[in-house]
Amino acid sequence: MFRSLAVPNYRFYVMGQMVSVIGTWIQRVAQDWLVLDLSDSAVALGIATALQFVPMLLFGLWGGVLVDRLDRRRTIMTTQAVSGVLAVAVLTGVVQLWMVYVLALCLGFVTVLDVPARQAFVTEPAGVVDRRVQRLGVDVSSRRSTSAWRSRSTRSRSRPSSSGSPA
Numbered sequence: 001m002f003r004s005l006a007v008p009n010y011r012f013y014v015m016g017q018m019v020s021v022i023g024t025w026i027q028r029v030a031q032d033w034l035v036l037d038l039s040d041s042a043v044a045l046g047i048a049t050a051l052q053f054v055p056m057l058l059f060g061l062w063g064g065v066l067v068d069r070l071d072r073r074r075t076i077m078t079t080q081a082v083s084g085v086l087a088v089a090v091l092t093g094v095v096q097l098w099m100v101y102v103l104a105l106c107l108g109f110v111t112v113l114d115v116p117a118r119q120a121f122v123t124e125p126a127g128v129v130d131r132r133v134q135r136l137g138v139d140v141s142s143r144r145s146t147s148a149w150r151s152r153s154t155r156s157r158s159r160p161s162s163s164g165s166p167a
Contacts, residue, residue: 027087031104038097048104055108063112072121079114
């Protein structure tokens with residue numbers, strides 16, 4: 001079905017990615033549930049959610065620039081380890097609302113590096129064969145956009161002007 005899944009390293013990466021993404025979203029939902037359990041407040045839940053996603057909104061571009069300068073594999077491993085350590089901190093049993101807020105903010109900053117690193121790492125385990133396929137996809141995509149642009153510019157030149165005289 002997918003040529004890239006024929007490469008064993010890429011299959012391992014995809015399976016690990018699926019488990020990781022599921023775990024990340026379980027952690028985020030559990031964190032929000034914990035906020036509701038601790039505070040029983042919709043405002044507190046909104047603050048926790050904002051703290052999770054605002055770092056990516058504000059610093060996502062710079063995270064991508066930073067990830068381009070770092071080893072992607074190590075960055076992914078580090079961000080996953082930090083996420084795990086932050087999750088274990090909640091399991092101590094002495095959780096207060098402010099601690100969950102700090103956890104949400106830290107996970108937001110971890111996401112700033114984790115998401116671009118994963119997106120950039122996708123082509124690395126697949127190897128040279130799939131890079132050729134990737135280039136073909138980019139070529140086909142660019143031809144589609146170029147032909148769409150050409151057909152629009154051709155149509156606009158062939159339209160008569162509003163004054164009724166040919167252009």
